[in-house]
Amino acid sequence: MERKSLNLKASLLVLLIFSAVLAMSLSLRAKEFNQEDLERWDNEFMSVVMEGEKLFHSPSLGNNKVSCDQCHPNAANTHPETYPKFQQQLGRVVSLFEMVNWCLQNPLEGDPLAADDPEMVALLAYITYERRGVPLEPGKH
Amino acid sequence: MDRKYKFILQCAAFMATLMSCIVFAAPLGLPPVPIPPDNPITPEKVELGDKLFHDKRFSSTGEVSCANCHDRAKGFSDALPVSEGINKLKGTRNAPTVINAVYLKTQFWDGREPTLESQSAQPFINPVEMGLQNHDPILKIVQNDPEYLKLFERAFGKSGSEVTMVEVEQALATFERTLIGGNSPFDRYFYGGDKTAMSPAAIRGLDVFINQGRCVSCHVIEQTQALFTDNRFHMIGVAAHQMPKDLGELSAAVEHVRQKGADIAVLSDPKTSSLGRYAVTRDLTEIGAFKTPTLRNIELSAPYMHDGSIETLEEVVIFYNNGGRVNETDPVPELLSGGIRPLNLTDEQQSDLVEFLKALTSPEFARQ
Amino acid sequence: MKIDRRTFLKTAGTALVGSALPVSLVKVAFGAADSARDFTFGYISDAHIQYIKGKDFVRNWDMGLKRSIMEANLLSPRPDFFMFGGDLAQLGMKEELDHGLDIMSSLRGEVHYVIGEHDYYLDLGEYWQEKIGPLYYSFDHKGVHFVVLNSILTYDGWTHKDWDSPMDRMKAMARLDNPEGSPFMVGEEQIAWLRKDLEKVNKGTPLCVFSHSPLQKIFKGWNFWTEDAEKVQALLKPFRKATVIYGHVHQVQYNQIGNITFHAVMATAWPWPYPESYRQAASCLPKLTVHMNRADPFFERDATGWQYINVMDGKAAMHYQLPDNENRSVVYNHRTGYPEDAKYQDYADRVPPQKHY
Numbered sequence: 001m002e003r004k005s006l007n008l009k010a011s012l013l014v015l016l017i018f019s020a021v022l023a024m025s026l027s028l029r030a031k032e033f034n035q036e037d038l039e040r041w042d043n044e045f046m047s048v049v050m051e052g053e054k055l056f057h058s059p060s061l062g063n064n065k066v067s068c069d070q071c072h073p074n075a076a077n078t079h080p081e082t083y084p085k086f087q088q089q090l091g092r093v094v095s096l097f098e099m100v101n102w103c104l105q106n107p108l109e110g111d112p113l114a115a116d117d118p119e120m121v122a123l124l125a126y127i128t129y130e131r132r133g134v135p136l137e138p139g140k141h
Numbered sequence: 142m143d144r145k146y147k148f149i150l151q152c153a154a155f156m157a158t159l160m161s162c163i164v165f166a167a168p169l170g171l172p173p174v175p176i177p178p179d180n181p182i183t184p185e186k187v188e189l190g191d192k193l194f195h196d197k198r199f200s201s202t203g204e205v206s207c208a209n210c211h212d213r214a215k216g217f218s219d220a221l222p223v224s225e226g227i228n229k230l231k232g233t234r235n236a237p238t239v240i241n242a243v244y245l246k247t248q249f250w251d252g253r254e255p256t257l258e259s260q261s262a263q264p265f266i267n268p269v270e271m272g273l274q275n276h277d278p279i280l281k282i283v284q285n286d287p288e289y290l291k292l293f294e295r296a297f298g299k300s301g302s303e304v305t306m307v308e309v310e311q312a313l314a315t316f317e318r319t320l321i322g323g324n325s326p327f328d329r330y331f332y333g334g335d336k337t338a339m340s341p342a343a344i345r346g347l348d349v350f351i352n353q354g355r356c357v358s359c360h361v362i363e364q365t366q367a368l369f370t371d372n373r374f375h376m377i378g379v380a381a382h383q384m385p386k387d388l389g390e391l392s393a394a395v396e397h398v399r400q401k402g403a404d405i406a407v408l409s410d411p412k413t414s415s416l417g418r419y420a421v422t423r424d425l426t427e428i429g430a431f432k433t434p435t436l437r438n439i440e441l442s443a444p445y446m447h448d449g450s451i452e453t454l455e456e457v458v459i460f461y462n463n464g465g466r467v468n469e470t471d472p473v474p475e476l477l478s479g480g481i482r483p484l485n486l487t488d489e490q491q492s493d494l495v496e497f498l499k500a501l502t503s504p505e506f507a508r509q
Numbered sequence: 510m511k512i513d514r515r516t517f518l519k520t521a522g523t524a525l526v527g528s529a530l531p532v533s534l535v536k537v538a539f540g541a542a543d544s545a546r547d548f549t550f551g552y553i554s555d556a557h558i559q560y561i562k563g564k565d566f567v568r569n570w571d572m573g574l575k576r577s578i579m580e581a582n583l584l585s586p587r588p589d590f591f592m593f594g595g596d597l598a599q600l601g602m603k604e605e606l607d608h609g610l611d612i613m614s615s616l617r618g619e620v621h622y623v624i625g626e627h628d629y630y631l632d633l634g635e636y637w638q639e640k641i642g643p644l645y646y647s648f649d650h651k652g653v654h655f656v657v658l659n660s661i662l663t664y665d666g667w668t669h670k671d672w673d674s675p676m677d678r679m680k681a682m683a684r685l686d687n688p689e690g691s692p693f694m695v696g697e698e699q700i701a702w703l704r705k706d707l708e709k710v711n712k713g714t715p716l717c718v719f720s721h722s723p724l725q726k727i728f729k730g731w732n733f734w735t736e737d738a739e740k741v742q743a744l745l746k747p748f749r750k751a752t753v754i755y756g757h758v759h760q761v762q763y764n765q766i767g768n769i770t771f772h773a774v775m776a777t778a779w780p781w782p783y784p785e786s787y788r789q790a791a792s793c794l795p796k797l798t799v800h801m802n803r804a805d806p807f808f809e810r811d812a813t814g815w816q817y818i819n820v821m822d823g824k825a826a827m828h829y830q831l832p833d834n835e836n837r838s839v840v841y842n843h844r845t846g847y848p849e850d851a852k853y854q855d856y857a858d859r860v861p862p863q864k865h866y
Contacts, residue, residue: 057684065561066569070779071806073686073731074789077782077866089807091351091362106355107569107806134788141865358807375833391583425580426814426832475579477572479810479833 045125052126055119062108068123071107075130082140093139096124168323168503170332172366174243180258180311182318185296190316192292193309199279200271202227207264207313210236216441216506217320222449226270233407233414235449238442240506241435243318246372250431250447253403253421257314262306263404270408276306283309322438322503330500332365339500346497349490354461356494358480359433369437369501374418374430377481378465379446381474383415384429395423414448428476438506440499454495462486546652547822551581551618553815554594554756555776557627558609560602569809570599573777574609577815578616580830588817589650591618594756594774595625595661595721601679603636610640621648625721625756626661626693626732631679633668634659645699647706653715653820656706660695660720660735660755667691685731685781692729693722694736703744715750715823723755725764725771728784728792733758745769750823752841760812761829763839763848764795770841770848771795772818772827780804780812786866799850801829801837802862808833835862 033041056075059065072078083096090102097120101112113120167173176182193199197206210224211217217239219225224236234250242248248260264270265279273279283289283304294300297308327347329338339347350356360369385391394413398406398420407414418427431447445451451460451467463469464483486494556574559567581591593613598605606628613620622641624634634644644659662668663682668691672678681687695703710716718724724741727733735741745751751769759781762773783800784792804812814831824841825848831837838851853859 064567065559066567069684069686071781073781074787076784076787086364088805089358091357091367092364103806105353107809131788355807358805385583388583388585388587392585424836425583426830426836428580428583473572475572475575477576479572479808479813482568482809 048122048125049129050126051118052122052124052129055123056126062104062110064109066108068103068108075127078127078131079140080124080128080131081134081136082138085139085141088141096127100124100127167366168321168328170325170328170367171241171244171321171323172368174318174321176318177256177258180315182315183296185292186312186315187319189289189292189296190312190314192288193283193313194316196282198282199265199273200227201273201278205271207261210264210270211239213506216240216438218442220443222444224270226264226267227272230269230272232267232269233409233411234447235444237434238438239317240320240322240438240503241368243321244368244435245370245432247432251403251407251416251418251421252374252432257317258310261310261313261317267404267408276309279309280304280306322506325437325503326500327497328367331362331367340496342493342496343500344497345490346493346495346500349486349494350497353486353490354484354494355480355482356461360436369435370433372433374427374432375478375480376417376427376429376431376474376476378460378474378477379431380411380415380448380450381429381465381477383411384474384476385412385415391428394420411448417447429474430478436498437501438503440502441506441508454498455491458486458491458494462491547820548651549586549588549817549819551584551588551591551815551817552594552754552774553577553581553591553613553616553777554623554774555596555625555759555778556593556609556612557596557599557776557778558605558612559599560604560608566605566608567599570778571608571612573779573810573813574612576810576832577777577830578612580832581815581817582615582617584817588618591616591620592719592754593620593622594719594754595623596627596756596776596778597622597625598628600676600683601628601631601636606636606640621655621657621719623657623719623721623756624659624661626682627679629659629661630668630682631675645702651820653717653823654707654710656703656716656718658695658699658703658718658720658724658741660722660724660741661693661757662696662699663691663694663736690732692734692736693732695720695724695741696737700737700740700744703741707744707748710748712747713749715820716745716748716752717820717825718745718751718753720753720755721757723758723762723771723773724753725766725795727758727762727794728790730787730790730792731781731784733784733792742766742769752825754818754825754827761801761837761839762795762798763827764797765847770824772825772839772848774816774827775801775812775814775829775831777813777815783866797847797849797854799837799853799859800863800866801831802834802860803866804834 055061056068059067061067080096084093086092087094087099090098097115100120100123104110104112194207197204199206205227210219212219218236221236223234224232226232237250243257248254248257254260254263262276265273266275283293284301290300293304293308296312299308326338326343329335330344351362359371359373359375361367361371362369385394390412394416397410397413398416401409403420407416407420413420415429418430439454443452443454445457451457460467461481462484464473465477465481466473553574557570558574559570561567597609624637624644628634628637638644645657647654647656649655668678682690684690722735723733724735724738726735726738746767749768753769753771754774755771756774756776758773759776759779760773760783761775762771764771780801784794801812811833812831814829814834816827816829819826819828822843824843826838826840829837839848840851841848853863
């Protein structure tokens with residue numbers, strides 16, 4: 001008689017543990033991203049790329065009406081895949097945003113942007129997007 | 142006994158190598174000294190070159206040696222706007238420092254000589270420098286003077302009539318190759334990691350130098366060493382009013398160079414001198430372009446520019462701030478280098494920049 | 510001095526001032542039959558004078574034009590005439606055209622103008638014709654027949670679209686990478702005019718056509734393109750010695766299509782990247798072209814400049830004057846029938862700034 005009740009308790013315990021684990025694993029899977037998330041996040045990214053495209057082609061980015069695309073149509077010849085690199089014009093190894101700032105201050109005769117300024121982030125997103133698919137070559141001159 | 146002897150020899154050899162490495166190793170902030178394979182540095186050549194450098198007999202009046210215009214006490218320059226040779230004859234150009242000249246890819250303000258060796262032979266035969274007709278008087282002395290007989294033998298294994306201008310040039314160049322200066326307050330701060338080596342003003346000045354001042358592109362600083370020159374030629378607007386204004390004046394100056402040779406022509410006439418690199422290459426895009434000098438030890442070699450026309454570092458900074466003009470109202474020369482433009486530096490930025498330039502002096506050459 | 514291929518290429522078309530090789534020897538190497546008719550003309554192009562506000566223009570482009578003119582005024586012997594290759598203004602404004610013409614007035618020599626799209630699309634060439642001259646024409650000089658085309662027209666539907674303003678249309682054409690741009694063309698009216706004009710010209714007469722767009726199809730995305738290029742080329746085909754010289758691309762380019770040699774001129778304002786540097790679209794840069802030396806943007810004049818052209822036996826030897834960069838010569842080789850870079854045509858001779866893009 002006692003053994004039977006012991007078995008019952010054991011089974012109930014196993015059942016309880018099993019359900020708990022099942023419940024947990026179900027809720028864990030629900031936190032992973034799905035296709036819908038990917039598409040939404042891609043749109044979030046592209047919205048910043050489009051913002052960057054506007055800024056890149058804007059005569060108001062610097063102080064002399066010159067826009068980036070005048071020398072860099074489609075952001076060509078910016079080589080984002082080579083950063084960080086030794087940048088001759090700055091005498092040291094820098095990241096891409098520092099060279100963007102060099103251009104803002106020199107040919108565009110304007111002011112630099114902070115690395116995390118939304119405008120800088122947008123510019124970098126556009127510049128990099130136009131160079132998509134090109135393998136990384138950090139340090140290439 | 143044998144083994145002990147061998148061991149002592151090995152130690153001695155090691156110490157000798159170590160010593161020569163110490164003597165010829167580059168100071169902090171400089172790359173290794175470039176040495177041509179046909180003229181290695183030896184202490185004997187250095188000693189001989191030093192003596193030749195200071196020998197006034199190699200001039201028509203017996204009063205001018207290399208050291209007249211390249212005086213160790215004056216930063217290996219002469220503190221004059223333009224140098225003075227025999228009988229105080231004035232040339233047209235400011236004496237560049239010899240310190241760190243070994244790192245330059247060409248010599249003279251217009252780069253007309255490719256090496257220290259070939260440069261060293263020119264002033265002897267220039268009418269406004271040592272004034273000799275040719276190198277024969279020099280050879281006469283080095284082939285007969287007892288002291289030189291000994292020194293050339295030691296340095297080259299040659300003496301008397303075996304000695305030619307080649308050996309003279311090689312000795313002078315070797316001496317000059319030892320005149321190197323790094324380890325300045327800037328070097329200790331930038332490469333040595335000593336954040337107290339420069340004053341706060343000089344540290345701010347370094348930031349101006351690299352960024353708003355736009356200096357670093359020509360006066361090069363790199364990640365592990367800094368030559369402060371790009372070894373290129375630029376027309377920055379100094380004495381632009383002296384440059385040929387039209388084809389007639391240009392043709393006359395070119396004719397002068399063709400007839401007399403560049404070395405004599407450019408030192409005898411300011412208008413010809415103003416041609417700069419064009420006198421050497423005849424490239425229209427290089428009219429009025431002069432070589433970027435190093436800024437190391439710049440505090441010691443006033444006055445400044447190829448014609449010594451700017452007296453102080455403060456005025457140099459003003460000149461650059463105005464975009465290559467002494468006064469803001471001066472016209473902008475059409476042939477101005479594309480790297481020169483107004484900088485809009487504040488007064489504080491300008492004085493910080495000057496403080497930075499003063500931090501480029503090597504301790505062994507600093508004024509006592 | 511032995512004239513082997515290397516020496517020939519190195520000295521071909523050397524500068525008039527300070528020539529290393531006697532001119533007569535060079536002509537013999539070219540096989541020139543009629544040295545008396547050889548001459549030089551200068552070419553200045555793509556100034557892009559850009560208005561800011563008040564009396565201010567972009568200093569960088571002003572300096573580019575001024576420098577080129579100053580150097581051109583110092584060339585000796587004097588060239589017979591100068592061409593201006595188009596894009597005098599950036600946005601076709603009267604202020605820009607006036608300021609540009611004011612600077613051009615210091616150039617010593619007769620000037621013939623070619624119109625560019627930056628000059629045209631604000632007022633469709635009205636001010637240009639008033640101040641400068643016709644948009645297409647021809648002239649003869651020392652036995653060469655020169656033609657100037659307006660090759661930056663485009664489809665009527667685009668030009669006469671319902672734009673918000675003329676400046677809107679101008680800005681749309683000014684944006685090189687405009688995904689909603691429209692391709693350049695010469696158009697039927699000019700092709701008909703050209704056919705008639707060339708009817709009167711002997712097929713042995715050297716022919717030189719100036720246009721702003723390339724009269725070839727190189728890269729549509731940046732309008733390095735002429736939509737009816739084949740039609741124009743067909744009209745030039747009967748001429749034994751035909752050359753096309755064009756602007757717009759702001760870089761060294763050259764090509765040979767059948768009997769026609771193509772040469773691009775440099776901008777005084779700024780350089781453009783080579784089309785292959787935009788990886789999201791295909792392009793066809795002529796294989797012959799040795800790239801210009803890559804520029805350092807610190808030097809505002811790097812990869813900008815002007816050129817003078819020696820016409821030798823009816824074909825062009827193009828000499829690029831590039832401050833802060835290396836001067837280049839692209840010379841038509843009568844023996845091989847191709848234009849060649851005088852120093853770097855052999856791949857083995859090229860240097861990193863030409864390969865390291």
